[in-house]
Amino acid sequence: MPFPPLRFEKDVLKILDQRQLPLHEVWIECRDSRRVHWAIQHMAIRGAPAIGIAGGYGLWLGIRKFRGSRRAFFNKLRQEAAYLKGARPTGVNLRNVIDRIMACIHLLKQNDVEILKKRVLEAAQSLHKEDDLLCRRMGRHGARLFKTGDRVLTHCNAGGLATSGYGTALGVLYAAKSMGKKITVYAAETRPLLQGARLTAWELLQSDIPCTLVCDNAVASLMRAGKIDRVIVGADRIARNGDTANKIGTYSHAVLAKVHNIPFYVAAPRTTFDFTIRSGKGIPIEARDAKEVSEGFGPRITPHGVRIENPAFDVTPHSYISAFITEAGILRPPFQTSFKKLESSLQR
Numbered sequence: 001m002p003f004p005p006l007r008f009e010k011d012v013l014k015i016l017d018q019r020q021l022p023l024h025e026v027w028i029e030c031r032d033s034r035r036v037h038w039a040i041q042h043m044a045i046r047g048a049p050a051i052g053i054a055g056g057y058g059l060w061l062g063i064r065k066f067r068g069s070r071r072a073f074f075n076k077l078r079q080e081a082a083y084l085k086g087a088r089p090t091g092v093n094l095r096n097v098i099d100r101i102m103a104c105i106h107l108l109k110q111n112d113v114e115i116l117k118k119r120v121l122e123a124a125q126s127l128h129k130e131d132d133l134l135c136r137r138m139g140r141h142g143a144r145l146f147k148t149g150d151r152v153l154t155h156c157n158a159g160g161l162a163t164s165g166y167g168t169a170l171g172v173l174y175a176a177k178s179m180g181k182k183i184t185v186y187a188a189e190t191r192p193l194l195q196g197a198r199l200t201a202w203e204l205l206q207s208d209i210p211c212t213l214v215c216d217n218a219v220a221s222l223m224r225a226g227k228i229d230r231v232i233v234g235a236d237r238i239a240r241n242g243d244t245a246n247k248i249g250t251y252s253h254a255v256l257a258k259v260h261n262i263p264f265y266v267a268a269p270r271t272t273f274d275f276t277i278r279s280g281k282g283i284p285i286e287a288r289d290a291k292e293v294s295e296g297f298g299p300r301i302t303p304h305g306v307r308i309e310n311p312a313f314d315v316t317p318h319s320y321i322s323a324f325i326t327e328a329g330i331l332r333p334p335f336q337t338s339f340k341k342l343e344s345s346l347q348r
Helices: 033-041 048-063 070-085 093-106 113-143 169-178 195-206 216-224 250-259 340-346
Strands: 006-009 012-016 027-030 151-154 184-188 211-214 230-233 237-239 244-247 264-267 313-316 323-326 329-331
Touching: 006 048, 012 033, 012 048, 027 033, 027 048, 033 048, 033 070, 048 070, 048 093, 048 113, 070 093, 070 113, 093 113, 113 169, 113 264, 113 323, 113 329, 151 169, 169 195, 169 230, 169 264, 184 195, 184 216, 195 211, 211 216, 216 250, 230 250, 244 250, 250 264, 250 313
Parallel strands: 151 184, 151 230, 184 211, 230 264, 264 323
Antiparallel strands: 006 012, 012 027, 237 244, 244 313, 323 329
């Protein structure tokens, strides 16, 4: 640990191509915003916090060669912001990071465009560092919910690869391990792109946390057999009432946890909360290419002509969530009350 999915060196954003893991370590060099947009859209980088960080650097890459007036600069900045925010629609961190940078720059009473460009980069770097701080705080808070002997289910990848390097859901488990708590993990494979099988299993093995990989459709049987004590996942967007969008399949696990009386936790920083929408009904759900299902990792496995739906996310209603783990602490129902402290921190 940690497992940083990106690094910024000498005016180049280097992104670890997570499509190649765990078999190959390949880094993509991004020298302009178009390359960052491509990397986000094609899931070379994924995970809501990591996408947000990449978007911040992408904004700077989009304007770094600009020459012109302050007014023309801000026009260019807005164009780049809109372009990058359109790379993936569900995760709110991308929008939040870019909007925070934009707000910061608009407050500057500065006509020197070179200085304005420098401030964009500084803001992106600051938010990159902030994510690491938030994740580590979150980990310390969340670790209190776990004890030695717990058998924990997680879905998709909410580890270092999905953030600045430490993780949200897995960050909680890393923190628990650092406190001497011996926990074992069941990682759901996470169809169709197998982020659990490829990424989470890899991270946990690298961290010496015992991990067992299971097919998504084996979870109900494991819970019925009493083999799972707690569930922890990350999030891509959380509505004002606590409804939570995360990788497709999360909702299924939440329903099963409710039926089997197993605590279901969501770990996410404040940058993943969207207080502008009342419920999960307002969260856009990204539809991805059918080829991810029909031929995601090799030869085609489905008949030609069959219709395929491939939603990338689903929404778990807040009534299925036991608590949110954030950098501000553990937030429990009723969420409209417990969220107030977090919402006030976003407004500062």
